[in-house]
Amino acid sequence: MSRAELRAIGLVRRYGGLTAVDHVDMSAPPGMxxxxxxxxxxxxxxxxxxxxGVEQPDEGRVMLGDRDITKLRPDKRSRLGLVQTFQVPSLFTSMTVRENLLVGVENRRRDYAGGLFGLGIRRNPKYEQVVDDMLASLGLTDLGPAVAGSLSTGALRLAECARALCTHPDVLLLDEPASGLDGAETDRFSQLLRRIADAGVAIVLVDHDxxxxxxxxxxxxxxxxxxVVAQGDPATVRSNATVQSVYLAQGAMT
Ligand SMILES: Nc1ncnc2c1ncn2[C@@H]1O[C@H](COP(=O)(O)OP(=O)(O)OP(=O)(O)O)[C@@H](O)[C@H]1O
Ligand SMILES: [Mg+2]
Incomplete structure (x- = not known):
């Protein structure tokens, strides 16, 4: 099942005299x-x-696949498959990770018959098995029995991503997901993102790191x-003169 690409076309957002977003084109393809x-x-x-969809552009469009979603509110966008995770994870703290995922699977927006990681919900009423398979394919089996409220920040971020996947998103938008994580947690988080992308999801990641x-x-x-002053593969953007001067001036990327 192929998934939709997220595209920004000529987006402009002004606050008074300030142009915060100035004619930005961007595309987030599935699997990347x-x-x-x-x-x-x-x-x-x-x-x-x-x-x-939290803000509306003054100019430009946002497309999800062939669909123009520019005017849609965040909840409508998420039902169409554009899902975001939040800096403060929104899991039920008194429930285990596994129970949180079960709620997610039962509330999924589509009764698809063979989606993420090849799991078929419609033909498989055993949601518990679906959740266990998902945890296993994400490499998160160890988190399943843990009560969400007892997890470290890093483990919570992992669990939050897994819960977001229960809705079978086309696009996963992540705002500062690595803030507050130590090196080992960040490594595990990176591996999780790769597995999610490999399953065909488009991921958009904003991070200070x-x-x-x-x-x-x-x-x-x-x-x-x-x-947008530079775009492309990481090596190309990293070596861009403008990017270098901005980040070297800030003391990062040395
Ligand atoms: N609601 C708002 N009203 C007025 N100006 C705003 C508003 N939101 C953002 N801005 C301004 O728009 C510009 C871009 O801000 P934005 O928060 O998008 O930057 P950012 O790249 O996320 O920065 P940071 O790395 O600090 O999070 C800034 O000059 C900011 O002051
Ligand atoms: Mg910001």
């Missing part, structure tokens, strides 16, 4: 991890909000002053 970097105030969060973005992403967009 697309990173978004830029210094403070570059417009990353504003662009993210335009993609999720440029090393993480350059390591895990297939393509990177660099923004400065609301504009």
């Amino acid at each position: 991890i697309t990173g978004l970097i830029g210094p403070n105030g570059a417009g990353k969060s504003t662009l993210f909000s335009l993609l999720t 440029v090393d993480l973005v350059f390591t895990v992403c297939d393509q990177v967009y660099a923004m400065v002053g609301g504009k």
